Amino acid sequence: MPNISRSQLRSVVTDIVERTPIVDIHTHLYSPAFGDLLLWGADELLTYHYLVAEMMRRSPIGYDEFRAFSTREKANHIWEHLYRLSSPISEAARGVLTALQTVGIDVSRADPEEIRQQFKHWTVEEYVDLVFRKANIEFVVMTNDPFDSRERALWEQNIPVDSRFRAALRIDPLLTDLSRACSILSELGYAVSTRLDDVTCAQIRRFLRVWIDRMDPLYMAVSLPPTFCFPTDDPVRRMLDSCILPVALDRELPLALMIGVKRQVNPHLQLAGDSVGKAGTQAIENLCVAYPDNRFLVTMLSREDQHQLCVTARKFRNLMPFGCWWFLNVPSLIREITMIRLELLGFSFIPQHSDARILDQLLYKWAHSRKIAAEALVEKYTDLQRTGWSITEEAVTRDVRDLFRDNFLRFAGRL
Numbered sequence: 039m040p041n042i043s044r045s046q047l048r049s050v051v052t053d054i055v056e057r058t059p060i061v062d063i064h065t066h067l068y069s070p071a072f073g074d075l076l077l078w079g080a081d082e083l084l085t086y087h088y089l090v091a092e093m094m095r096r097s098p099i100g101y102d103e104f105r106a107f108s109t110r111e112k113a114n115h116i117w118e119h120l121y122r123l124s125s126p127i128s129e130a131a132r133g134v135l136t137a138l139q140t141v142g143i144d145v146s147r148a149d150p151e152e153i154r155q156q157f158k159h160w161t162v163e164e165y166v167d168l169v170f171r172k173a174n175i176e177f178v179v180m181t182n183d184p185f186d187s188r189e190r191a192l193w194e195q196n197i198p199v200d201s202r203f204r205a206a207l208r209i210d211p212l213l214t215d216l217s218r219a220c221s222i223l224s225e226l227g228y229a230v231s232t233r234l235d236d237v238t239c240a241q242i243r244r245f246l247r248v249w250i251d252r253m254d255p256l257y258m259a260v261s262l263p264p265t266f267c268f269p270t271d272d273p274v275r276r277m278l279d280s281c282i283l284p285v286a287l288d289r290e291l292p293l294a295l296m297i298g299v300k301r302q303v304n305p306h307l308q309l310a311g312d313s314v315g316k317a318g319t320q321a322i323e324n325l326c327v328a329y330p331d332n333r334f335l336v337t338m339l340s341r342e343d344q345h346q347l348c349v350t351a352r353k354f355r356n357l358m359p360f361g362c363w364w365f366l367n368v369p370s371l372i373r374e375i376t377m378i379r380l381e382l383l384g385f386s387f388i389p390q391h392s393d394a395r396i397l398d399q400l401l402y403k404w405a406h407s408r409k410i411a412a413e414a415l416v417e418k419y420t421d422l423q424r425t426g427w428s429i430t431e432e433a434v435t436r437d438v439r440d441l442f443r444d445n446f447l448r449f450a451g452r453l
């Protein structure tokens with residue numbers, strides 16, 4: 039394969055980044071068979087919890103008054119305050135415009151009613167096809183919660199799952215709310231107690247295996263507060279040591295740890311009320327040393343933890359950093375974090391996940407992230423070319439595929 043010339047580098051790399059299909063390793067999307075759980079369209083897009091938080095800073099509306107609105111009224115209110123009375127410059131507000139533009143909606147003079155009308159042209163199946171094609175996504179990984187009765191009922195009916203939506207087994211209550219976990223497990227017929235005795239641990243392992251068999255997840259996942267410690271004397275240690283990690287090992291599943299979320303610092307904001315705290319990587323180091331045969335996918339929410347996470351990843355091959363999560367999913371920080379990772383880890387990380395909750399968001403989150411990844415790679419390959427090193431299309435294609443797809447599939451044992 040011929041070398042890419044310096045003058046062509048930018049266009050070749052950008053083109054390869056655009057053409058490489060994405061495996062989106064963490065979303066809150068569902069396959070259409072899950073019915074109402076799959077969110078899409080104008081009103082859902084405009085009432086994303088990121089936008090609710092931003093609107094509340096500009097509108098005098100009371101929390102209860104806003105909560106009592108219908109989704110359509112909420113969308114109109116958000117449009118009024120974030121799009122009409124101000125320019126939609128924040129990442130979440132701009133993202134709506136990128137998403138609409140990508141599916142051919144003229145945003146120059148649109149208002150929510152006109153946008154709603156445009157969505158009437160599509161069925162959900164057509165819209166899923168359109169979004170996956172435009173965003174060039176191979177598949178997304180859902181967040182599947184067996185502690186949620188609505189979701190559980192759907193899985194129990196053995197609904198057919200579209201192969202573009204793969205499962206991840208989400209297990210937060212086991213590590214963050216043991217009494218809730220135990221009361222749900224008891225209702226489901228498992229003999230458990232919050233003392234986490236041997237019988238309980240065996241029952242929790244059985245529960246996890248039942249749901250792994252049902253969902254065929256690509257990994258298990260939990261999001262954790264910045265105060266997460268390991269090891270400790272509390273039930274978290276026993277839950278990891280005697281329930282979750284042995285099952286992860288024998289079913290060959292990575293455990294995804296999403297660390298740094300401070301839940302409900304403002305409960306009035308509901309889903310929009312969570313915040314961030316610095317965590318450090320001591321717990322991750324301890325887990326990686328203590329369980330060298332387990333694999334850990336890790337994303338951290340605070341900017342301050344990003345460098346330390348890269349250094350920790352240099353020490354442990356059973357640790358895979360991923361994504362620019364939530365408040366980090368803004369261009370300036372994606373750029374910074376991607377550069378630090380490239381410089382400290384080469385191509386051995388997963389640069390991004392979308393965390394999309396509304397299908398349409400795949401369009402903007404990936405368009406924006408692809409652009410930043412391409413710019414970072416052009417800068418780094420240019421530095422290599424300056425040394426006399428040859429850059430070929432084959433090499434760039436391999437590197438980009440590793441970042442957007444193969445690193446995850448390999449780490450999850452699926453390649």
Ligand code: FIX
Pocket residue numbers: 066181261296309363364393395
């Ligand atoms: O815990 C998580 O998976 C978080 O990503 C969500 O709970 C959060 O609300 C979110 O949507 C962030 O993007």
Ligand code: ZN
Pocket residue numbers: 064065066393
């Ligand atoms: Zn998430």
